[in-house]
Each structure stands twice: as C-alpha cells, then as structure tokens.
Amino acid sequence: MDQKSLNEFKKGKTLARMLSAPQSESFDSLTEEELIFWYIEAYIQEELNPREKENFEKELEKDADLLEELAAHKTSDNILKMLNEDQPEGIELSEQEIHKSLEQELLLEQSLLEAKRDHRIGQRKQNRRVILFSLLAAAASLVVLFSVILNQGQARPEKLFAENYEYPLPGNILGTEEDELRKKAETYLSKKDCSSFLGLIGSVGNSDSLMASAKMLFYQGICELEQGESSEAISIFAELNPTSRRYFQMGQWYTALALLKSGKTSESIIQLDKLVNDPRHPYHEEAKKLKKQLGS
Numbered sequence: 001m002d003q004k005s006l007n008e009f010k011k012g013k014t015l016a017r018m019l020s021a022p023q024s025e026s027f028d029s030l031t032e033e034e035l036i037f038w039y040i041e042a043y044i045q046e047e048l049n050p051r052e053k054e055n056f057e058k059e060l061e062k063d064a065d066l067l068e069e070l071a072a073h074k075t076s077d078n079i080l081k082m083l084n085e086d087q088p089e090g091i092e093l094s095e096q097e098i099h100k101s102l103e104q105e106l107l108l109e110q111s112l113l114e115a116k117r118d119h120r121i122g123q124r125k126q127n128r129r130v131i132l133f134s135l136l137a138a139a140a141s142l143v144v145l146f147s148v149i150l151n152q153g154q155a156r157p158e159k160l161f162a163e164n165y166e167y168p169l170p171g172n173i174l175g176t177e178e179d180e181l182r183k184k185a186e187t188y189l190s191k192k193d194c195s196s197f198l199g200l201i202g203s204v205g206n207s208d209s210l211m212a213s214a215k216m217l218f219y220q221g222i223c224e225l226e227q228g229e230s231s232e233a234i235s236i237f238a239e240l241n242p243t244s245r246r247y248f249q250m251g252q253w254y255t256a257l258a259l260l261k262s263g264k265t266s267e268s269i270i271q272l273d274k275l276v277n278d279p280r281h282p283y284h285e286e287a288k289k290l291k292k293q294l295g296s
Contacts, residue, residue, distance in 0.1 A: 001066065005055040006035050014042050014052060036066070040073050157268075161261040164290050167192055168222060168250065170215075185216070194223035214244030218251055225254065230262040253283035256290070269296045 009015055010027050018038050019027075027035075042048050043056050060067050170189045181204065188197035201220055221236035237251035237258070252275060259268035272294075275287035 001036060001039065001056075001059045001063065005052075005059065006032065006039070008055070009039055009042075009052055010035055012049070012052065014047050014049060018042050018045075018047060036069075040066075040070055043070070044073055044077060157260045157263050157265055160290065160293055161257055163293075164286065165225075165257050165261075167226065168254075170219065185219075189219055189223075192226070194226045198223050198227070214240060214247040218247040221251065221258075222254065225258055225261070230258045233258045234262070249282055252281075253286065256287065260290075265294065269294060272296075 010030065015027060015035075015038055016022065018041060021027075030038075039048075039052075039056060043053065048056060060070065170186060181200075184200055185197060188194070188200065197219065201216070217236060217239060221233045221240075224230075224236060225233040234255055237255045240248045240251040242248045252271065256268050256271040256275070259265075259271060269291065272287045272291050275281045275283050276291060278284060281287070
C-alpha cells in the first residue's frame with residue numbers, strides 16, 4: 001500500500017479503535033506490515049471510514065499480494081466463526097471429548113492469531129507471502145479439527161449404545177415343554193446364535209403358536225438388533241402388545257437403544273421419557289442414566 005494511505009490510517013480514529021487505545025496515542029512504533037495487517041482487519045470488520053475504505057479498495061485493484069492476503073484473512077475468520085457457532089443438532093460429546101476438542105481449538109486459534117501477526121521475516125513482499133501461507137495453513141488445520149469434532153459427535157450415539165446395551169439372556173422364559181422347536185429356539189438364544197434363531201423364525205413363520213408369541217417376537221427384534229438391523233428391530237418391537245406387559249416394557253427400552261444406534265437421538269430421548277416418567281417401569285433407572293449421558 002502507498003505510504004500516504006498508511007499514514008492517514010495510522011493517524012486516524014479507526015486504528016486507535018481497533019487497538020482499543022486512546023486516539024492521542026502514537027502508533028509510530030508499528031511497522032508497515034503491522035499497519036497493513038490492521039488495515040485489512042478493519043476493512044473486514046467494516047470499521048474503515050469512507051475515505052479509508054476507498055483508499056484500501058483502490059490498493060486492492062493494483063496489488064495482487066494484498067488481495068491474496070485479504071482472502072486469507074477472510075478464510076481464517078470464517079472458519080473461526082464456524083467453530084464458535086453452536087454444535088450441529090444431533091451431536092453429543094462426552095465431557096472429556098469436549099475438553100480435548102476445546103484444547104485443540106484454542107491451540108489452533110492461537111497459532112492462527114500468531115500467524116496473522118508474524119511480521120519478523122524478510123522484506124515487505126516476502127514477509128507478506130510468509131504470512132499468507134501461515135494463515136492458510138492454520139485455517140486448514142482448523143478445518144481438520146472441525147471435521148474431527150463432527151466425527152466424534154456422530155460416533156457418540158454408537159458409543160452410548162454399546163455402553164448401555166446388554167443382551168437379555170432368555171433363561172427359562174421360553175417355557176419347559178420338550179417339543180423340538182421350543183428346544184431349538186431356547187438353545188439358539190442362550191448361545192446368542194441369532195443367525196440360526198432368525199433362520200428358524202423364517203422357516204416356521206407365524207404358523208406355529210410359539211413363533212407367534214410375544215416372547216418370540218421380542219427376541220426376533222433383539223436378534224435383528226444384534227445383526228445390526230436397527231430399523232427392522234424397531235419395527236418388530238412396535239408390534240409388541242401392551243397386554244404382554246413384560247415383553248412390551250422390555251421392547252420399550254430396547255427400542256430406545258435401537259433408535260440411538262440408528263443415530264436418531266431425538267427420537268430415542270422421546271422414547272426414554274416414557275420410561276423416566278414411569279417410576280415403576282423396570283428400566284426406569286437405566287433410562288434416567290442414559291438421558292443424563294445424552295445431556296437431556
């Protein structure tokens with residue numbers, strides 16, 4: 001930039017306002033690079049008076065390096081703004097993950113600010129080129145950090161599912177009859193052999209009274225969940241009738257877990273509310289704990 005424009009900026013109210021200093025203070029100690037830095041910042045923040053803005057935009061038309069530097073400032077500022085906004089909906093981080101992400105973010109923001117104020121190397125044009133690449137490198141690091149935060153948040157429901165899910169061993173709930181079909185079903189479920197159990201269900205269908213029972217329906221949903229078919233499990237649990245109270249209530253809890261595994265956090269919380277609001281529900285305490293983990 002030409003010296004006349006820089007001198008006007010140095011003596012004006014804008015620079016004093018940007019530096020939170022009295023207007024009477026002298027800024028003769030500032031280097032040319034530092035003046036250019038604050039001129040760019042004032043332009044981005046729309047702090048320049050009409051004359052200063054006109055001078056700056058005239059310089060942009062003829063100084064390609066200044067134009068590149070302005071673009072780098074804008075890029076870094078936009079990324080910082082993005083990081084400081086509220087987290088996208090559906091993202092939940094543990095307290096430890098939040099602290100770690102904030103520490104990383106603060107370190108990168110500090111490096112970004114240091115890069116924007118690094119005026120120590122070489123001559124004017126060379127120094128501005130170094131600043132430009134430092135800005136873009138720091139901005140790129142912030143983009144990577146933001147992606148990591150998003151990925152951590154997206155993985156969180158899956159992690160909470162793993163922490164709260166427990167396969168419900170059937171025990172003797174299938175009855176004591178000695179028919180072959182019942183024995184097979186109980187054996188498969190006790191061994192968590194869900195593939196064989198689902199195969200048995202598929203081969204028999206609803207023609208057998210055992211396969212049409214609430215307990216078989218519930219375990220069919222569990223096995224679909226074990227196989228990673230969360231949506232199918234949710235649909236099966238929805239077929240459970242409240243008259244079969246035990247399996248209906250178990251289905252409510254596992255529906256909440258299946259929704260969580262599917263990434264449907266908001267719907268999972270709504271389902272958990274039903275259990276939390278019923279103090280006599282067998283999964284009342286588990287639902288309260290999971291809601292707290294979800295920050296709800």
